[in-house]
Amino acid sequence: PGVSRAGATISMALLLGYQREAAARFALLLAIPAVIGAATLEWSSAMGEEATYATGPTVLATVVSFVAAYAAIAWLLRWLQTRTYTPFVAYRVVGGV
Known part of the structure; x- marks a missing residue:
């Protein structure tokens, strides 16, 4: 528990000699x-199934999520430089302990 797909991929890429930014x-x-x-x-x-959700809020949530994820990824890649x-x-x- 506590190992993400991204964390495992980054760890292996670093072990294979990738640069930090390339691994991320x-x-x-x-x-x-x-x-x-x-x-x-x-x-x-x-x-x-019968539609139990509103399309407008779902699309808005998807767009907001995309923008937030894009900003977080851009920040991480700048950080790793x-x-x-x-x-x-x-x-x-600390979280694992």
Whole structure:
């Protein structure tokens, strides 16, 4: 418990000799098929049911989520140009204990 897909991917990429930023970019790009697959699966299962949600708020939430995720990824990639993963590692170790 406590190991994410991105964390495991970044760790392995670093062990294979990737630069910090390249490892993070690779891990984040790997999320795209997983997110699209999960959204497609959820959407297809919801299509057979009676609509219990409003389309407008769902679209708004999706757009806001995309913008927030994009900003977080941009920040992380800028951070990794000059800093290490040490704060994130410390956070996970403390959380694991």
